[in-house]
Amino acid sequence: MTKAYAAQTTDSPLAPFEIQRRDLRPNDVQIEILYCGVCHSDLHQARNEWKGTIYPIVPGHEIVGRVTAVGNDVTKFKSGDLAGVGCMVDSCRECVNCKKGLEQYCKVGNVQTYNGRDRITGDVTYGGYSKEVVVREEFVLSISDKLPLAQVAPLLCAGITTYSPLRHWKVGKGHKIAVVGLGGLGHMGLKLAASFGAEVTMLSTSPDKEADARRLGAQKFVNTRDPEQLKAVAGYFDFILDTVSAEHDYALYLKLLNTDGVMMCVGAPPTPARVPVFTLMDARRSLAASGIGGIPETQEMLDYCAEHGISSDIEIIDIAYINEAYERMLKSDVRYRFVIDMASLT
Ligand code: NAP
Ligand code: ZN
Ligand code: ZN
Numbered sequence: 001m002t003k004a005y006a007a008q009t010t011d012s013p014l015a016p017f018e019i020q021r022r023d024l025r026p027n028d029v030q031i032e033i034l035y036c037g038v039c040h041s042d043l044h045q046a047r048n049e050w051k052g053t054i055y056p057i058v059p060g061h062e063i064v065g066r067v068t069a070v071g072n073d074v075t076k077f078k079s080g081d082l083a084g085v086g087c088m089v090d091s092c093r094e095c096v097n098c099k100k101g102l103e104q105y106c107k108v109g110n111v112q113t114y115n116g117r118d119r120i121t122g123d124v125t126y127g128g129y130s131k132e133v134v135v136r137e138e139f140v141l142s143i144s145d146k147l148p149l150a151q152v153a154p155l156l157c158a159g160i161t162t163y164s165p166l167r168h169w170k171v172g173k174g175h176k177i178a179v180v181g182l183g184g185l186g187h188m189g190l191k192l193a194a195s196f197g198a199e200v201t202m203l204s205t206s207p208d209k210e211a212d213a214r215r216l217g218a219q220k221f222v223n224t225r226d227p228e229q230l231k232a233v234a235g236y237f238d239f240i241l242d243t244v245s246a247e248h249d250y251a252l253y254l255k256l257l258n259t260d261g262v263m264m265c266v267g268a269p270p271t272p273a274r275v276p277v278f279t280l281m282d283a284r285r286s287l288a289a290s291g292i293g294g295i296p297e298t299q300e301m302l303d304y305c306a307e308h309g310i311s312s313d314i315e316i317i318d319i320a321y322i323n324e325a326y327e328r329m330l331k332s333d334v335r336y337r338f339v340i341d342m343a344s345l346t
Contacts (some may be wrong), residue, residue, distance in 0.1 A: 001059035003345050004130035005319055006056040007046040013323040014046065015163055017056060019126045023120075026073035028139045031083050035313070037062025037154040038129035038338040039184060040245040041087075041268065043093040043113055043326050049270040054115055060128025061113040062156040062339075074137045082143035084157035084302065089113050089125060089135045101296035103139075125157035129319065134228050136170045141299055144306035154337040155302060157292065158312065162189035162241065163301040164293035165264040166196060169239060173197035178240040180224075180253060182209045183329070185243035185266055186310075190216045191310055193241070202235065203253065204233045204317060206332055216313070216336075230256070235283070236243075237261055245329075247271045251279045254287065265289040312337045318344035 008018035008306060023184040042059035044050050052330040063085040067077050071342060088130035091106035093097050098106050111119055114127030127133075143152060162185055171177055175198040179189045182204045193200045195218030199219040222229045233256050240253055254263055254275065265288065266272075275287060293301065305311060313336045317325055325338040 002130055004058045004126060005227050005345070006058045006129075006308050008101060010048045010053070014059075014129070017058065019058060019130060020210045020238045020243050021132055022123070024069060024071045024134060024137075026071040027136050027138075028071040028134050029067055029074055029077050029083065030132065030134050030138070031063070031066040032068045032132055033063055033065050033128055033130060033342045035150045035153040035342060036060040037157065037184070037314075037339045038322070038325055038329070038340065039157050039186070040329055041157070043329060044128075044245075044268065044270065046326075052115075057112055057115055058126035060130070060263060060340075061085070062151045062153045062158070063113070063128035063133060064143055066154070068132070068346050070137075073187050074221040075140070076137050077140060081151070082145060084141040084143045084152070084156075085113060085128065085133060085139065086134050086141065086160060086298055087113055088295075089116070089139050090119050091137065093101065093247055094197050094248040101294040103294050104292045129322070129340065131342060139295060141295070141302055143302065146306045147309070147311045149315055150316055150339050150341070152302070154188065154312035154314065155305055156298070158184040158188045158337060159192075159291035159300050159305060160298045161185055161242070161266050161290070163192055164194055164289035164297055164302075165241065165288075166267060167297070168290065169238055169262055169264060173222060175199070176201070176236060176335070178203045178222075178233070178256060179218075179241045179243065180238045181243040181245070181267060182206065182213055182336065183243060183245065183332065183334050184337040187216055187313060189243060190218055190243045191271055194218070195308055195310060198301075201237070203256075208272050212335070224252070239265065241271040243267045245269060250275050250287065254279045254285055257283065257285045260285070262286045314337075314339045316341050320344065
């Protein structure tokens with residue numbers, strides 16, 4: 001049995017739980033989990049905010065650790081290697097999107113690291129708030145030893161989820177981009193967009209985060225609760241990367257886009273977006289969304305971050321602190337990602 005932390009119902013806190021990891025199949029990699037980042041999606045799903053949660057749920061999809069065993073057919077990994085696992089552990093691997101390395105958009109549906117179902121047994125998948133995980137090798141990422149391991153964990157979701165749309169829309173030099181929400185995704189979006197050469201503005205509801213935003217790469221900071229500050233950047237941006245986790249007014253931000261500007265949504269509030277079409281029509285603006293990133297792009301992002309010294313700003317926590325961490329996340333009090341030290345799970 002493997003030690004883990006699980007939520008048993010919509011409103012029960014996370015608590016110790018034991019799970020059974022499968023015996024290694026020929027293509028499987030077994031990983032001892034050393035660190036796991038805490039994503040707001042963990043909270044959304046532990047509390048069934050997106051509906052469809054299968055209980056008990058063991059969240060966690062920002063996993064880094066060390067390989068402890070491999071199946072007979074595994075070629076990419078051996079015992080002792082550093083390894084990472086993000087939001088997916090399998091997909092059909094055959095459809096047009098999988099063939100393009102867009103497994104997140106698998107036509108059959110990818111298998112999520114937790115709250116998914118194994119394609120062979122149908123068993124519910126359990127995530128990274130645990131000591132160990134067994135994953136098919138195609139879905140295991142190589143991790144460089146150049147960066148502190150705990151700070152790499154959040155790249156597996158927050159990193160790739162912001163890297164992918166920034167690359168897809170080719171954000172870089174000469175562009176003005178605003179990042180909305182300075183949390184886990186937001187702080188990675190800020191660092192990455194700045195490293196791609198764009199002029200980055202932080203749009204935040206927390207004025208006390210201004211100094212951090214500037215240190216992380218923002219050239220401007222706008223307190224979105226101040227209408228005067230918002231007015232000063234009306235029609236200003238080429239792109240907006242929206243990482244907000246809670247219900248908010250999309251039109252308020254859309255108006256800040258220049259003609260032909262694109263708002264890339266990665267935040268996933270449970271409530272639907274309400275957008276007057278005129279806000280788009282006024283300036284041929286686009287409202288778009290993007291989901292995590294495929295496996296090849298995730299590896300590309302990890303390699304890019306290792307090369308450029310980019311990692312997450314984290315607060316390391318013991319697993320027993322997880323429920324308090326969730327409450328702080330809800331209060332926008334994350335600086336800027338909680339990462340669980342799995343040595344604390346005993
Ligand atoms: P997080 O660390 O909690 O950060 C969210 C930030 O949003 C907060 O720190 C806050 O920043 C801002 N915010 C919160 N409530 C707000 C409100 N009512 N109005 C305006 N801003 C508000 O969360 P995260 O882990 O970065 O995740 C963010 C969202 O992305 C979640 O919904 C998550 O499920 C989703 N997500 C999506 C994908 C994907 O594939 N698209 C992947 C991972 C996560 P300020 O204090 O600066 O205002
Ligand atoms: Zn996530
Ligand atoms: Zn597929």
